[in-house]
Amino acid sequence: MSSSENTARDLQRSLLGLMRQNSRAGRVVVAVDALDSEAAGAFADDFVAAVEQEGATVFRVALADGAPNARERLIAPFRAGEPFGPGDVAPADAVLVVSGRFLHTPEVRGLWNFSVWLESNPPIGAPRPELPDAEKHYLRTSRPKAAASVIVENSDTAHPVQVFGDFC
Numbered sequence: 001m002s003s004s005e006n007t008a009r010d011l012q013r014s015l016l017g018l019m020r021q022n023s024r025a026g027r028v029v030v031a032v033d034a035l036d037s038e039a040a041g042a043f044a045d046d047f048v049a050a051v052e053q054e055g056a057t058v059f060r061v062a063l064a065d066g067a068p069n070a071r072e073r074l075i076a077p078f079r080a081g082e083p084f085g086p087g088d089v090a091p092a093d094a095v096l097v098v099s100g101r102f103l104h105t106p107e108v109r110g111l112w113n114f115s116v117w118l119e120s121n122p123p124i125g126a127p128r129p130e131l132p133d134a135e136k137h138y139l140r141t142s143r144p145k146a147a148a149s150v151i152v153e154n155s156d157t158a159h160p161v162q163v164f165g166d167f168c
Contacts, residue, residue, distance in 0.1 A: 011160050012050035015150060019114040027079050029096045029111060033103035033144055034118035035135050037062070039154060043118055044099035051095045059088055063100035067108045070098070075111045104144035117148035119163065120155045 019030060032047065034040035041062055051058040059078070063070055077084035078096050090096065104115065121128075131139070138144070145151055151163040 008046055008158055008160055009050070011152070011162060012046050013053075014162070015047065015116065015152075016050045016054060018150060023113045025093050027081070027090050027092070027094050027096070028113045029075055029078065029098065031103045031112040031115040032097065032099040032118065033101065033115060033148065034099075034120070034154070035101060035131070035138075036118075036120065037065075037099070037101050039118055039120060039157075040099040040101065042157065043116065043152070043154060043160070044097050047116075048097050051097070057091050057094040059085070059090065059094065059096045061085060061096065061098045063098050063103065065100065066102040066105055067098070067100060067111070070108060071111060074098075102138050102142070104147040105138070105142045109142075109147050112149075114149045115147070117144045117151050118154045118160075119145075119151065121153065 019028065030044075030047065032040045032044040034043070044060060044062075048058050048060050061074060063074075074084050074096075078090050078094075081090060081092070083089050098112075103109070103112070104117065109115070145165055151165055152160050153163050154160045
């Protein structure tokens with residue numbers, strides 16, 4: 001690996017900088033969404049490490065598909081500084097990092113101050129696997145690439161790359 005190659009840590013620091021451009025202080029909620037919940041979880045864990053290096057208090061939660069009841073049971077109490085999860089109370093400038101699948105549906109996308117959509121593509125020349133109907137429906141109707149703050153191509157987890165969805 002050359003010194004000019006971006007590593008996962010470099011990308012995480014860059015994403016933290018992007019998040020902080022719009023959310024310098026206060027209780028911030030970050031979502032990491034992917035069709036693969038394990039990949040979303042691993043990426044979220046790495047983002048938590050970047051937030052910890054910054055010195056901020058950070059909490060980590062994995063959500064069920066579509067984040068049912070997340071607003072009432074997790075996000076509202078977190079933002080209000082009230083007990084959430086296993087009795088945690090967030091200080092004034094904490095970050096909550098959530099991961100899961102289907103986190104950009106219209107019902108929940110407004111809960112996040114910053115969100116990441118993870119893509120993972122098969123190697124060049126390999127066939128793309130057929131997606132289950134629920135995933136096809138999610139991609140078609142919720143358009144997570146358009147809803148996310150940031151798109152990350154995560155096929156090589158050691159060297160994820162931010163993807164820009166514009167056409168300029």
